[in-house]
Amino acid sequence: MSESPAEAVHDGAGAREGKRRNVFARIALFVRQVVGELRKVVTPTRSELINYTIVVLVFVTVVMLFVTALDYVIGLGVLAVFGD
Incomplete structure (x- = not known):
């Protein structure tokens, strides 16, 4: 080909x-x-596109929550070490 x-x-x-x-x-x-x-590219169907979009949004939300929690914990650690 x-x-x-x-x-x-x-x-x-x-x-x-x-x-x-x-x-x-x-x-x-x-x-x-x-x-x-x-x-060779195959266009996804409407239902596949909706499913992929939902998966991406859920993944981004989970990662965002993880980073937010990590930032909060690190902030508490910095405050504990260096004080108010």
């Missing part, structure tokens, strides 16, 4: 002789590879 990055940049003879493709050929190759990868 598409070339691997190693094959794309260097063909067999060019790699041994130290030759590189010109800049326009490399850009064209990059664009072809990007289009090939974008064709």
Whole structure:
């Protein structure tokens, strides 16, 4: 379907002789590879998107609570060591 990055940049003879493709050929190759990868992308359904969004929001909330608790405990420790 598409070339691997190693094959794309260097063909067999060019790699041994130290030759590189010109800049326009490399850009064209990059664009072809990007289009090939974008064709593999699957758009999530509406229900999947809602589920992923809920998972992210719950995770962010849990991490936020953890950081808040850690900040509070460290603040108490600093007050205990250095006083009011």
